[in-house]
Amino acid sequence: MPMLAFRLATPRVLVDLRRVSGLDRIHIGEQGVELGAKVRWRDIERDTRLAVAQPLLAEAVRHIAHYQIRNRGTVGGSLAHADPAAELPAIALTCEAHIVAVGPRGEREIPAAEFFLAPLVTALEPDELIVAMRLSAWPKARRFSFKELSRRLGDFALAGAAVFFDLDERGCMRALHVGAFGVADKPVRLLETEAALNGMRPEPAAVAEAIKLGTSGLEMRSDIHADADYRRALLETLLTRAFDEAMQRSPS
Amino acid sequence: MTSITPIINGVAVTVEVPDRVTLADTLRDKLRLTGTHVACEHGVCGACTVIVDGLAVRSCLMLAVQADGAAITTVEGLSKNGKLSALQDAFRRHHALQCGFCTSGILTTMHALLLEEPDAGEHRIREVLSGNLCRCTGYIPIVEAVLEARAAYAQAESGA
Ligand SMILES: Cc1cc2nc3c(=O)[nH]c(=O)nc-3n(C[C@H](O)[C@H](O)[C@H](O)COP(=O)(O)OP(=O)(O)OC[C@H]3O[C@@H](n4cnc5c(N)ncnc54)[C@H](O)[C@@H]3O)c2cc1C
Numbered sequence: 074m075p076m077l078a079f080r081l082a083t084p085r086v087l088v089d090l091r092r093v094s095g096l097d098r099i100h101i102g103e104q105g106v107e108l109g110a111k112v113r114w115r116d117i118e119r120d121t122r123l124a125v126a127q128p129l130l131a132e133a134v135r136h137i138a139h140y141q142i143r144n145r146g147t148v149g150g151s152l153a154h155a156d157p158a159a160e161l162p163a164i165a166l167t168c169e170a171h172i173v174a175v176g177p178r179g180e181r182e183i184p185a186a187e188f189f190l191a192p193l194v195t196a197l198e199p200d201e202l203i204v205a206m207r208l209s210a211w212p213k214a215r216r217f218s219f220k221e222l223s224r225r226l227g228d229f230a231l232a233g234a235a236v237f238f239d240l241d242e243r244g245c246m247r248a249l250h251v252g253a254f255g256v257a258d259k260p261v262r263l264l265e266t267e268a269a270l271n272g273m274r275p276e277p278a279a280v281a282e283a284i285k286l287g288t289s290g291l292e293m294r295s296d297i298h299a300d301a302d303y304r305r306a307l308l309e310t311l312l313t314r315a316f317d318e319a320m321q322r323s324p325s
Numbered sequence: 326m327t328s329i330t331p332i333i334n335g336v337a338v339t340v341e342v343p344d345r346v347t348l349a350d351t352l353r354d355k356l357r358l359t360g361t362h363v364a365c366e367h368g369v370c371g372a373c374t375v376i377v378d379g380l381a382v383r384s385c386l387m388l389a390v391q392a393d394g395a396a397i398t399t400v401e402g403l404s405k406n407g408k409l410s411a412l413q414d415a416f417r418r419h420h421a422l423q424c425g426f427c428t429s430g431i432l433t434t435m436h437a438l439l440l441e442e443p444d445a446g447e448h449r450i451r452e453v454l455s456g457n458l459c460r461c462t463g464y465i466p467i468v469e470a471v472l473e474a475r476a477a478y479a480q481a482e483s484g485a
Pocket residue numbers: 074075090110136137138139142145146147148149150151153154158159160161201202203204227228229230367368369
């Protein structure tokens with residue numbers, strides 16, 4: 074709707090999904106969690122099961138927009154809109170979620186890594202509709218953290234970071250995933266940071282070095298709120314705090 | 326043009342609206358319910374907040390056609406028989422408004438919040454209030470007024 078208000082979008086037809094049933098379900102099973110396209114931020118926030126089944130998602134959603142926006146904004150809308158500073162696309166990418174789309178050629182599952190192409194541009198075809206987002210099951214002992222900085226509570230983030238990993242019996246990180254948003258033209262995974270630290274213990278010096286390695290290759294966004302240097306420093310700080318918190322937070 | 330019949334402040338009203346027009350503009354220009362204010366028109370300021378089927382939402386981000394059949398409460402619907410509601414009365418006593426531009430959006434937001442969460446603490450109230458910009462009163466008297474009005478909502482809930 075803001076796109077219409079600004080005359081940035083002038084669609085010939087606009088389809089309201091309000092009366093399409095079945096898209097507002099949150100399904101939690103052994104395979105993971107499926108969020109219907111019409112699930113609202115409010116629904117995620119109020120579903121106490123998700124705090125256990127997908128704690129990183131639950132934490133991220135708390136940072137999205139204001140009360141009145143959270144009453145309306147949806148999973149499908151956020152994924153399709155693909156704002157580079159939005160939380161859900163970042164979670165989808167970091168958690169390797171799949172986006173389920175249907176169109177005249179049937180249903181397909183698009184990995185998040187292939188879904189977000191550029192600011193407000195996705196792999197969705199014009200005649201396709203998102204019906205759900207699928208997240209794989211979350212091991213109970215998994216460590217995680219979500220950090221962002223915005224100028225005002227509920228505003229879009231200047232930068233944000235999501236981190237999760239499992240610890241093996243030797244205290245080494247496994248399945249490390251590191252995501253960032255608000256910093257580039259789409260959400261990104263810091264694959265070099267992940268590669269440098271996977272199988273390692275989360276020692277502060279190694280973590281700091283790996284963060285630098287991961288952010289050095291990023292082409293940082295620059296705008297009136299934050300220039301590229303500031304964003305880089307901010308992201309590094311948020312990532313450092315995220316690793317710290319992930320280590321300190323005892324698994325539920 | 327599409328014919329819609331929302332229930333506005335308890336009364337079913339049928340209006341013809343162009344598909345492209347927002348709920349905010351329909352309330353103000355068509356139905357003359359000018360208590361709903363419009364400023365930013367892209368969801369940031371909160372001045373246009375109304376309650377749709379129990380939820381506080383931005384009426385500038387909703388098309389009027391999407392409100393067909395919905396129960397809508399605007400700021401005009403808060404007082405009963407010319408008497409201010411407990412929340413409005415608390416705003417008056419705490420001087421929680423000056424120019425009043427933001428006030429209708431804050432009243433509708435806080436009304437919806439307290440109906441659902443009459444025990445909302447100061448932190449929660451401030452968090453929710455972050456979706457409404459007030460550029461002249463300052464938020465402290467607003468928070469005080471809302472905190473005080475909670476008792477009336479808790480009472481209404483236990484009495485119901
Ligand atoms: C003031 C303000 C602050 C905000 N702050 C944040 C924030 O901090 N973080 C954040 O992540 N978001 C934020 N948002 C965005 C908000 O959370 C919603 O995600 C966004 O407004 C989309 O709303 P919607 O779900 O109603 O989608 P719509 O507005 O209905 O649609 C958005 C786009 O997605 C398309 N679309 C919708 N559903 C589908 C579907 N099922 N399949 C295919 N295409 C679809 C539409 O055609 C349209 O192009 C903010 C919005 C506002 C107005």
